[in-house]
Amino acid sequence: MADSTIRPSLDQTPPTRRGRLTAAVITILILSIASPAYATTTRLEFSGVQQTIGQGDPGRSWVSGSIEHVRGRQLFGLSIPDATTGLPTGTTDGRLNYNLDLTTFEGRVWGAVTIDYGDGGFEGTFSGSIGPANVPGGLLGEFQFVGHGFGNLEGTQVRAMVRELIAFGSATFDGVMFTPGEE
Numbered sequence: 001m002a003d004s005t006i007r008p009s010l011d012q013t014p015p016t017r018r019g020r021l022t023a024a025v026i027t028i029l030i031l032s033i034a035s036p037a038y039a040t041t042t043r044l045e046f047s048g049v050q051q052t053i054g055q056g057d058p059g060r061s062w063v064s065g066s067i068e069h070v071r072g073r074q075l076f077g078l079s080i081p082d083a084t085t086g087l088p089t090g091t092t093d094g095r096l097n098y099n100l101d102l103t104t105f106e107g108r109v110w111g112a113v114t115i116d117y118g119d120g121g122f123e124g125t126f127s128g129s130i131g132p133a134n135v136p137g138g139l140l141g142e143f144q145f146v147g148h149g150f151g152n153l154e155g156t157q158v159r160a161m162v163r164e165l166i167a168f169g170s171a172t173f174d175g176v177m178f179t180p181g182e183e
Contacts, residue, residue, distance in 0.1 A: 040181040045174075048081035050092065050162070052169035059096075067107075068100045077169070079115045085177065090117040098130060106131045109141055120151025122158050130166065139166040145175070155180045 052075050059072030077092040094113035101107055110127040124147020133140035141164040149156035160175025 042177075042179045042181060044084065044177045044179070046082055046085045046177060047172065047174045048079065048085075050077055050079045050164070050171040050173060052077040052171075063102070066101055066103045068102055069098075070100075071097050073097075087117050090115045090121055092116075094126075100130060104132075105139060109143055113145070113147075115147070117153075120149060120153035122147035122149055122153065122156075124148065124158070126162065128162075133165055138168065140164070141166050141171075145173070 054076045056074035056076060057072065059070060059074065061068065061070045061073075063069070073096040075092070075094045075096055077094075079090040079092050081087045081090075092113055092115050094111055096109065096111045098109040099107045107130050108127070109130050110125070112123075112125050115122045124145055126143045126145040128141060128143025130139050130141045132138075141162070143162050145158070145160045145162055147158045149158070157178045158175055159178075160173045162171050162173045164171035
């Protein structure tokens with residue numbers, strides 16, 4: 001006895017089903033061909049210290065009510081990453097902006113900084129908060145830094161959390177560097 005099951009031919013398959021099947025097959029082919037070409041990114045966790053050593057341009061500052069406003073204050077310093085990065089001590093040149101409530105000593109801070117290690121470095125921005133520290137006359141700044149590499153660090157990205165005792169000009173940082181791999 002012959003098989004009486006009716007099987008539709010490809011011509012009888014609904015068009016939406018054929019389209020989804022074709023799209024799935026093309027996607028699988030593209031991914032299997034393209035995957036080996038993707039480069040791997042190296043992720044390196046690091047820490048270090050930063051020391052402010054001076055000020056350049058004082059920028060602009062004013063007080064309105066109980067809020068002190070500062071725009072464009074230039075700070076110079078040293079950035080000393082741990083040995084895992086393979087980077088030497090670098091120089092920092094930053095532009096600082098903040099709004100600080102002089103009654104609570106709390107506020108917001110933001111700006112831009114360049115860290116130069118000689119043959120390359122990072123340019124980036126930072127933002128965060130400042131508030132009272134548990135030391136006489138001290139303020140604590142906590143902010144995120146996000147930067148991209150230049151020179152021999154071109155293509156590298158960096159993200160770091162910085163904690164600074166502002167009255168003493170010293171900071172610690174913990175971060176991650178992302179370096180693109182070779183294809």
